[in-house]
Amino acid sequence: MKSLLDIASALRARAKRISITQDELGGAAGISRRTLTHALSGTHDIKLTTLMAVADRLGLELALVPKGAAQAMPAPDEFGVSPPVVKTRVQQMLERGKGPKGTDSSSGR
Template sequence: MQSLPEIADFLKQGLKRQHLSQRVLGERAGVARRTLTGVLSGEADYKISTLLSLLDRLGYELAIVPKGAAAAMANDGSFQPTAPAVKSVVDVARERLTKRDSS
């Protein structure tokens, strides 16, 4: 999974598989209704602790693996690693130096 909408779809599928309502999942996970609605919309940003709690109550856990290893884990081979979306501190510093030097 590479996006909030993909995570939301995964969580919604988990709800269906376990025949749970959003209300029950929220109560079991200790997540407010409004927060859960935001998570399941695929548009709201949320805390990692919220995701961990929801996954736990659905019988899943979060595993972080190198991008290359994730391709091997995809059942259908569809996972393609992406370039980092967030600039590192080093990237930001390099950009600043480049701008300063070109001025």
């Protein structure tokens, strides 16, 4: 994440995914409605402790990783969920051009 807007977007997506209201989230994090609104808007600089409290109540963990490692991580979807890193056997077969049970998917057999 490279900006406050990215962080706010991830927090909003997670809150939506777990169906928590702003009132519930603010109460659980011990912050005012205004402070939570600022955190979720991405337009105000917020205290690190506020971010940690909100993330914790959303079931998220803050982590610092080297930039190279962060760039290698897949981007989360609109619900804040990253796609799986390990491919399924079907995905691997399709990428090799083979359909299920070893058939060649390009020839239709």
